[in-house]
Amino acid sequence: MRLFTTIAALRCYLNSQKSAAPDLTVGLVPTMGALHSGHLSLIQRARQDNAIVLVSIFVNPLQFGPTEDFQDYPRNFEQDRLLCEQAGVDFIFAPSATEMFGNPGGDSLRDSFAARTETHKTAQTQIQLSSLTQVVPPPAMTSVLCGKSRPGHFQGVATIVTKLLSLIEPTKAYFGQKDAQQLAIIRKLAVDFNLPVEIVACPIVREESGLAMSSRNQYLTKEQKQQACALYRALQQASKTFASGDRTSAAALAIARAEVAGEPAVKLEYAELVDPDTLMPLQVVETAGLLAVAARVGSTRLIDNIILRNRRPIVAIDGPAGAGKSTVTRQAAKALGLFYLDTGAMYRALTWLALKTDTPISDECAIAELVSYSYLEYNLDPASFMLKINGEDVTEAIRSLEVTSRVSEMAAIPAVRQFLVDEQRRCGTKGGIVAEGRDIGTNVFPDAELKIFLTASVQERSRRRMLELKDTDRANISLAQLEQDIALRDEKDSTRLVAPLRKAADAVEIQTDNLTVDEVIDRIVGLYKQRIGPKS
């Protein structure tokens, strides 16, 4: 693992890595150090997804108010370095404030060197905020929740994150759901500035007691830690009320506030129910609501939140080619009374459009342009399944041989995948679907209630493929050749840049070598009942 403290070294390293391998994926985990298991979960996720993992450690003076804990914020660089090393991080970027914000006072080279090597604690005084270009997120997102008591905080966060994203140009950047307002603001920032990065949200990691992990928990005594659990209990109680059918903000907030009031040592600053993306207050949760709380325990300010979802369940089925996913998914949807989200049909519709408009599929930029002007409409009910693209019904047309022969080429185009991932998420807003693919549980629906990783040995998948090819013109292919092809495809699928095949950490693996399709369906139905309850 390497450590860089200067922008020059960071750039040099990234340039050399990228020139050796232009398709290199880089995962960035921005932190303020004092690492704990919450940070480590982000690092682990970044490690799974990327060739290179970079952790930035920077206590950002811009995001602390004048009366806040910038000076006292926990700093433990040696331990952070050790934890990063153990977690398989490739490099840490830990600049000083002077390195990040320059030296606007125009100090001499010597002073500037001294400032660079000083500890962060004294750095705040070196920065002239008024001489910096800053990023101003929409006031509607920064004037609510924590923004009310922390004016300027999110501007400071947005500025530093923009700097890190533009310096590092990561493929993906990882943020914790713990800081839900920060996450929403960064997502918006990435969209509004068209930044070519995927913002990945990671679930809140909690102590066994339910207390959300935070660097600031170090300020708490043992007793205060126990008292602070009232926040998690409040969220849980509200979530129960929500699950029992009362989806009003009034009910959720009343329960949460009452629970916190039961613990006098915890002084609630706010409890609010807002839209998780726009942060606008909600009266009733139609699809998803962010219930967020902030409180002080002693002088320590703590935040926590939970997403309340009002949607039917989603079942995500991923796995390698030839494991029987499409048959299983279609039948599982029927058995569970859910809709089958035919993602293949979506790729076919775009392929059909490219062929119809004579757009060369080899011209990725022309395809990106075409896709940007397209819209899909569906009826997912199998009894009346219908798919339209740009107003034209293509339900039958997408099954043509010509479409079949070009669809995988089309699916490899990043702009097509991005368009369809957004489209699939839109279809999942209200839930009630079973979807299959390679990254449904890891990327498209990371919140799916049930994730299945359907697999079979290379030998078994080759044997099944052999049977499928029996009456076709490829019938004389040898089993050994098929095995070689499938092993190669597995390798390609799991190392590809776009949507690599990966088992989600919370997916249940079903090895189907010795199972019939009916047996696989029975298992899925069993898991569904166990996890979610009776079928719809």
Ligand code: AMP
């Ligand atoms: P910080 O060092 O507090 O700025 O946090 C760095 C990143 O870690 C942010 O994206 C946080 O949301 C995330 N993070 C902090 N605590 C947790 C937690 N308990 N669970 C998940 N992510 C967290």
